[in-house]
Amino acid sequence: MENLTERYDRILNAIVSSYICSAEPVGSRTLSRNAAFKLSPATIRNVMADLEDLNLLCQPHTSAGRIPTDKGFRYYVDHLMELPELPETVQEKIRMACASHQGNMEEMLKDGIMALSQLAPYVSVVSLPHFNQATLKHIRFVRLNDRQILAVMVSGSGSVQNVLFEMDTVFVQDDLNRFSNFLNQMVDGLTLEGVKRKIFSQMKADKDAYDSVMSQVLRLSQKMLDQRAGDDSEIMIDGKLNILEHPEFADLDKMKQLFRAFEEKNIMVKLLDEAQKGEQLQVFIGVENQCEEMNLCSVVMADYGQEGQPMGKIGVIGPTRMEYSRIIPLVRYTAEVINQLMDNS
Amino acid sequence: MENLTERYDRILNAIVSSYICSAEPVGSRTLSRNAAFKLSPATIRNVMADLEDLNLLCQPHTSAGRIPTDKGFRYYVDHLMELPELPETVQEKIRMACASHQGNMEEMLKDGIMALSQLAPYVSVVSLPHFNQATLKHIRFVRLNDRQILAVMVSGSGSVQNVLFEMDTVFVQDDLNRFSNFLNQMVDGLTLEGVKRKIFSQMKADKDAYDSVMSQVLRLSQKMLDQRAGDDSEIMIDGKLNILEHPEFADLDKMKQLFRAFEEKNIMVKLLDEAQKGEQLQVFIGVENQCEEMNLCSVVMADYGQEGQPMGKIGVIGPTRMEYSRIIPLVRYTAEVINQLMDNS
DNA sequence: TGTTGGCGCTCTATGCTGATGAGTGCTAAT
DNA sequence: ATTAGCACTCATCAGCATAGAGCGCCAACA
Incomplete structure (x- = not known):
């Protein structure tokens, strides 16, 4: 996706941010009142119409505000969002959680994802190191x-x-x-x-x-x-209940589908295996996920393990309307902490 | 609860059975059509009114049919229901499931509850033997x-x-x-x-x-x-998703409450610990459960372990509108199979 | 040319209405 | 003791009107 002009960027950014907070479609009036840019609703409407043509926004129905498409979120993640430093208290919390069971890999990872799903209202997952590949x-x-x-x-x-x-x-x-x-x-x-x-x-x-x-x-x-069964992929999940807080899963059927996916180990394994390109941190938004079951979700995932030799993945699953700018540093930091603790032991 | 006359028994039985199947309040006409007893709706209404006075039935609202109260279910379980023999195919299935991992206690129990929650649309739980008490x-x-x-x-x-x-x-x-x-x-x-x-x-x-x-x-x-942490109560749960099939948990809040309870290990431990009286098989209906979280549920639980020295409990959790007459033999038989396999090993 | 105000349109959400039907309680007759 | 009949209650649903949010388009303006 090529870049847009600054005005388009700013408006898209505002729409995505607002939608991430409120889960409500964003209208031109609301944006206009948001004094940051002094444009009339009409002007903003024009921009929004263009952004819709670019498939970055869509309308749930005529005469509703706009919501970002998966592609819109992608553009936001790639070009617009800022990644603030994690507050020291948060870093502290993650370090403490992981360190409390040093030496015991499994416990450490369990505490790590538990911290993640306490710090963010999403589901966190981790794949245990493949025993087959461990020394x-x-x-x-x-x-x-x-x-x-x-x-x-x-x-x-x-x-x-x-x-x-x-x-x-x-x-x-x-x-x-x-x-x-x-x-x-x-x-x-x-x-x-x-x-x-x-x-x-x-x-x-x-x-x-x-x-x-x-x-x-x-x-x-x-x-x-x-x-030994050949494949010993083990996965731990925490914070499943968090997902119930989000309006996009208030619908029983969608919720069922998601919970079914959480229970099915092979679906989760597949999900975590998607990211193999050696990227240190990856984000999958909505339909970008290979598993259909996760098409309403976004996944933020990081490798942990020694440099160049990944041992497993740790990640967060939430609605596409996820607080990327908070989750990405959170996941990255947690993976780093795990790496450090592993090196020390 | 003292006994009732035969007519009352038969009508209550019919109401409970029907409600267990349909989850719908049962009206006097429906019952009357159900030719088994040749009584007019009016007569049945009188009986139902009496049963309501006894707190065995209640109405969701005026002019709706009756549904059994927890006390009504209790009377049904204690006096009315018949416990048919399990079909050989079902017995076979349970035996096969448990036997597939003979020698490995944990796997056996896991397969046992998995079989249970495949054979019945409810949630099954098992507490692992306390290591503290094992030889x-x-x-x-x-x-x-x-x-x-x-x-x-x-x-x-x-x-x-x-x-x-x-x-x-x-x-x-x-x-x-x-x-x-x-x-x-x-x-x-x-x-x-x-x-x-x-x-x-x-x-x-x-x-x-x-x-x-x-x-x-x-x-x-x-x-x-x-x-070693002093308390090593371990519990396994299977079939959580089954609960989503029942209309009583279509309400999001009720569902959340229940899932929260499933996630909280201590709640489940408390639930399983309730039954200690050395009864071989116990049923807790609705408010009879000590944990408030389970007040909409019934629990059927059996001990497993050598004679006189119980090692753990295995049970099924479902709505109060549970198929008791099928679940009770099912749980009892599963516990027996586990006992046998333990003795053999 | 970019921006703005205004107008008409669309669609959702909300609340009111009346009809329907299931089911009850009561009473009088059998 | 049982039953038929009747009046009554209540939940549910469709139909309708209303209000409000928000859009697209157009003409006017800087």
């Missing part, structure tokens, strides 16, 4: 009974995952401890994917020596990896 | 780094709990393995509460021998127990 720090096997074994895996970032699986051979705990130690040396620093590959190739090389420690470790590991 | 089968310590240690506890019923804590002494994994073995012998078969007590008394007895294995194990355990 492993520990694997330990615990014997539950003759058949069942529990594997406990800890990633570099402190996430813990338990896998329960069964073996037809009986092991005693001391064996398992030895296997654990052995495996730990072998996998240290690899990702789970890497471990899979390594084990697979070792299996081939080693397939004759059925009784060696190595061989037993490999069998154990493979059973464990088989048991 | 322990294993404790293992995993070294994460110089300070951090991860404890993995497995209960007799197969629940797993991870606790991350810090020590100021540095241990190597081999030490921790020895401690694990030691502790396992000491705690086998005790509940976590029992372990706490045992450790506390041993600490006293042993406080001089600071360096002994025993002493180190005790310090480790205590740190771990301190770290």
